[in-house]
Amino acid sequence: MVKLNQNITKLQSSYLFPEVLRRKKSFLEKNPEADLISLSIGDTTEPIPSLITEAMNKAATSLASKKSYVGYGPEQGLLELREKITAKYYPEHIDPNDLFINDGAKCDLGRLQMFFGQKVHVALQDPAYPVYVDGSVLAGQTGEFCPDKNTYEDLTLLPCLPENNFFPNLDNLSGIDLIYFCSPHNPTGATATFEQLEKLVAFAKRNKAIIIYDSAYAFYIQDPSLPKSIYEIEGADEVAIEIGSFSKLAGFTGVRLGWSIIPQKLKFEDGTSVKKLWYRYLSTIYNGASNIAQYGGLACMSRDGQLELKKIISFYLENARILKEAIDEKFQTFSPLNAPYIWTYLGPKSSWDYFNMLLEKASLVTVPGSGFGHCGEGFVRFSAFGSRENIQRAAKRILTL
Ligand code: PLP
Secondary structure, three states, X not given: OOXXXXXXXXXXXXXXXXXXXXXXXXXXXXXXOOOOEEOOOOOOOOOOOHHHHHHHHHHHHHOOOOOOOOOOOOOOOOHHHHHHHHHHHOOOOOOHHHEEEEOOHHHHHHHHHHHHOOOOOEEEEEOOOOHHHHHHHHOOOOOOEEOOOOEEOOEEEEEOOHHHOOOOOOOOOOOOOEEEEEOOOOOOOOOOOHHHHHHHHHHHHHHOOEEEEEOOOHHHOOOOOOOOXXXXXXXXXXXXXXXXXXXXXXXXXXXXXXXXXXXXXXEOOOOOEHHHHHHHHHHXXXXXOOHHHHHHHHHHHOHHXXXXXXXXXXHHHHHHHHHHHHHHHHOEEOOOOOOOEEEEEOOOOOHHHHHHHHHHHHOEEOEEHHHHOHHHOOEEEEEOOOOHHHHHHHHHHHHOO
């Protein structure tokens, strides 16, 4: 008989979002007339601009002809797309040969977790995107779950709270191999300054650690004084991997496209190139992102594509502003509007209590902060993805609470 993979059994409870859906469904069963507004899962709602879908249509149609048909592409992705992404988002910092196109950030996060194996000690922001913890559990990096402490024995959680401006205290931290860092941060929206990222890079250098920098929301940063990439910090290419995504940039959550940057200068302890081994590993378990999606990605990088995407991002940010204005009247928000999320403190009770209160009193579906980690207790995350009409209706309901 096949033995159970024990790492899977170490996962705690259900993944956060299925639990949110379960509660929503049960509420609707009891209140079938309820007019629910979802401000929960961070999924995009605006359609993809037609110039981008047309590029994908064209790429799909070309597969129907003997002359233009292509099969497997390069595992690393189309060179033209890699060149366009580096020129647009990492000018002078990153070589297109250090960028790997993927089928979405989450997929590469999972592959990276397996790539680094079981013997790494992991640290991450608390609260955080749940995939960092759960993927580390699956990769066997966390040790056993300790119910008394409500965390894993070998996992280091770095509290990110209003008291520390949502930036972890790295001063007395040691023995860390991999440190996840997300900016703008899901769920809090906190966006690291140059000074903070310099501290993070200095920490990684001191500890010979590798940063996995998740920049899935970088395009939402409006404040020109804030860094959009870890590579804006000198020396970061010796210690950091950056993961980007087309999901929240272009509404590609269903299309699936993103990238990972593994700089040439990044080395393992024994001097082996991380990039070289990553390429070897990747080409064993992965055959590249869909070519149709990559042509969509190229259209996103065109001048007109960029203009269209900027409009959509401004739309979501205006949604966030409307929501924040209403929530600020009633509760305490912490989001600086560089992300499509409003991180809100409601009080000393459990986040699930506040989730239930918002559901029952205002028919609003949110995400309980505790689902992102202990430090999210008492908080709720409101998502700004939605139609303007729904966001305005939601804002009105919040004002009546
Ligand atoms: N990273 C963060 C911080 C996210 O919030 C998400 C999705 O919500 C992802 C990565 C996943 O992105 P993708 O759709 O590219 O897999």
